[in-house]
Amino acid sequence: MPVNLSAPDPRTLLPVAGVTLGIAQAGIRKAGRKDLLLIRLDEGARVAGVFTRNRFCAAPVVVCRQHLSMIDPGHGVRALVINTGVANAGTGKDGLARARQTCTEAAQLLGGTAAQVLPFSTGVIMEPLPVERIVAGLPQCIAALKANAWGEAAEAIMTTDTIPKAVCRQFQIAGATITITGIAKGAGMIHPDMATMLGFIATDAAVSQPLVKSAVAYAAQRSFNCITVDGDTSTNDSFMLIATGRAAMPEIVDAKSTEYAAFRDAVTAVAIQLAQAIVRDGEGATKFITVKVESGRDADECRKVALAIAHSPLIKTAFFASDPNLGRILAAIGYAGIADLEVEGIELYLDDVLVAEHGGRSPAYREADGQRVMQQPEITVRVVLNRGKAATAIWTCDLSHDYVSINADYRS
Amino acid sequence: MPVNLSAPDPRTLLPVAGVTLGIAQAGIRKAGRKDLLLIRLDEGARVAGVFTRNRFCAAPVVVCRQHLSMIDPGHGVRALVINTGVANAGTGKDGLARARQTCTEAAQLLGGTAAQVLPFSTGVIMEPLPVERIVAGLPQCIAALKANAWGEAAEAIMTTDTIPKAVCRQFQIAGATITITGIAKGAGMIHPDMATMLGFIATDAAVSQPLVKSAVAYAAQRSFNCITVDGDTSTNDSFMLIATGRAAMPEIVDAKSTEYAAFRDAVTAVAIQLAQAIVRDGEGATKFITVKVESGRDADECRKVALAIAHSPLIKTAFFASDPNLGRILAAIGYAGIADLEVEGIELYLDDVLVAEHGGRSPAYREADGQRVMQQPEITVRVVLNRGKAATAIWTCDLSHDYVSINADYRS
DSSP states (O other): OOSSOOOOOGGGSOOOTTEEEEEEOOOSSSTTSOOEEEEEEOTTOEEEEEEOOOTTOOHHHHHHHHHHHHSOTTTOOOEEEEEEEEOOOSBHHHHHHHHHHHHHHHHHHHSSOGGGEEEEEEEETTSOOOHHHHHHHHHHHHHHOBSSOHHHHHHHTOSSOSSOEEEEEEEEETTEEEEEEEEEEOSSSOOSSOOSOEEEEEEOOOBOHHHHHHHHHHHHHHTGGGEESSSOOOSOOEEEEEEOOOSSSOOBOOTTSHHHHHHHHHHHHHHHHHHHHHHHTOTTOOOEEEEEEEEESSHHHHHHHHHHHHHOHHHHHHHHTTOOOTHHHHHHHHTSSOTTOOGGGOEEEETTEEEEETTEEOTTOOHHHHHHHHTSSEEEEEEEOOSOSEEEEEEEEOOOHHHHHHHHSTTO | OOSSOOOOOGGGSOOOTTEEEEEEOOOSSSTTSOOEEEEEEOTTOEEEEEEOOOTTOOHHHHHHHHHHHHSOTTTOOOEEEEEEEEOOOSBHHHHHHHHHHHHHHHHHHHSSOGGGEEEEEEEETTSOOOHHHHHHHHHHHHHHOBSSOHHHHHHHTOSSOSSOEEEEEEEEETTEEEEEEEEEEOSSSOOSSOOSOEEEEEEOOOBOHHHHHHHHHHHHHHTGGGEESSSOOOSOOEEEEEEOOOSSSOOBOOTTSHHHHHHHHHHHHHHHHHHHHHHHTOTTOOOEEEEEEEEESSHHHHHHHHHHHHHOHHHHHHHHTTOOOTHHHHHHHHTSSOTTOOGGGOEEEETTEEEEETTEEOTTOOHHHHHHHHTSSEEEEEEEOOSOSEEEEEEEEOOOHHHHHHHHSTTO
């Protein structure tokens, strides 16, 4: 059961002018489930993305990067093809050929060139992509294309997700009402610098290509790069932002304008909500944990401390057990790799409860208070380093028996 | 059930001339278990140690370092006091006072100064050390002192260990038969740069103080710093080497002599066996995994790749399930943080089975072969980077349901 997360009501997921979506049951890994999604873009849509930094990055990631460099991504991208079941990662040259074949076939059906199609895959690593099933499924996707299919699209990209993840919000920017609708998938292998995570956000806002690119990087850094389920960074992570420019507004072209700031913040808000949904549906998650680190010298040291806490299996199992065994948090702060950290100055809070100060347990701390907070489904760990002005937040979940079960049985 | 590990036969644990051991049931956390150990050294024993680098290091670690700097460790150390149950870490100034009081009381009972006593603790973090129970237990330890108590001593330092860990071996060095007997504890919070890990090795070899110090660092780097159970680095780790000099041999004083090399390698061999025993008894472990990384440019990059594999919860759960979901290993290699890694050159082996090459699955690989190896209780993952001459090995275990159970319930 995900933590305080329910499936979005499809009626709340507004279409984005210039985007249609088609879903198929292509039988890629298992029969009878939605596993192929085509996102069709009208001409002129602007697209930018960020991808995994994993050196064993998947074939579709390589092909996406190539295609974006071959065409004008401010006009040329006409379709995105996403399959689940097989990740097409760790598949060498043959994997690249299969990813390219997906694009070639889609281009033949839709018109245009292969470089105008971007491929995405998620699923098991090191298995060959059954490209013939994707090719066979594409006409079904095209026949199904419609604007009002974001809910189904969110379902079609799920793997071990238990709930589809979709967010839609409207904003007033430059006098126009713009719509931002996004979907994401991911539940394990989630880690900063992305994860087995796919995110697609579309908006009808009119924004220049450089600013679409800038906004996607900004939003990723504050959303998908701030979540961790198990510390594993996937081979396939991709987060794409599509701006169709169909809203009745002047194009945003100035990076210093208030309009750009409003657009960037709106995209970031949607991305954060999607990213947090991934953690809430983390494999086996029973608790949603926010780790805040404040008063650090710089963002880097805050992030190191937050990740040490968020990655510790000992801390994550204590959250699972609702056991305020909070010394484990001090231990994680201590091994975060900050050589000159003076532990005497650090304060540790669990929600509003002061747990530790002056290098040890606070005299004010009562186990009953820690116990009360630990039993909540949402908990904030706050570490005050008291040596600077930087701060960061990381979102994670606990480590439960179900995480082990899910990952022990994933392929069966 | 630990992996291929059984309790040592106490009769095989030979005494070390110049060392006696006394155990007590001091009721530090729970009644009716051995939880206090006194190691008494005859005058002239040489002692050196390595300690955790955790910034929240425990009070006993701080006091050990101070005492070793205050006295001549080549002659002055007369006793080590080790308690389990409470780690005396994250306890601030009060924790330091309690660790010092332990030493003062022991010195009063044994003669000598507090600085000649070294304290060690392991157990729950951020709980006050019940020093009054240690003080009350010390006379019981002293009354029980005997040379032939290494087996009981190994039991007295256990926490979540299911089996005591002790190793004894004899070597011929400089014409004499020397004895090396060691004990260790640790089962979770195990990580390179040490863990909730205590190790004590004693020998009757005659070795100069600088070379005892040099040998303990050399052995730690190749044993306790090469194991990981869950990636957590503890606050209390300590590994001590005691050389009593009672063997009939000339003192080893030359770091370049063959005698020193033989001594150092003998100590390292015992330390490796103890370190591997910790992993074999890792919390919830059902498999013993050796991760070898070869043909790297330098030891650092080999270690990064090995640790990325050894820390991945996804890989560790796949080992638990005997599921050859080996693409997860490629993903871990890819996110190990080596920016210029060319994945095309990498070979991945599971024991003798070639799994991946040329950036993907090897054409020669058969799932049945991977399945066969995965079902073994001992597995070697071998990654050949093919870009240099460096190599490293890390030992770890799988991640099972029992790991979650043990750590969810540790304090209860």
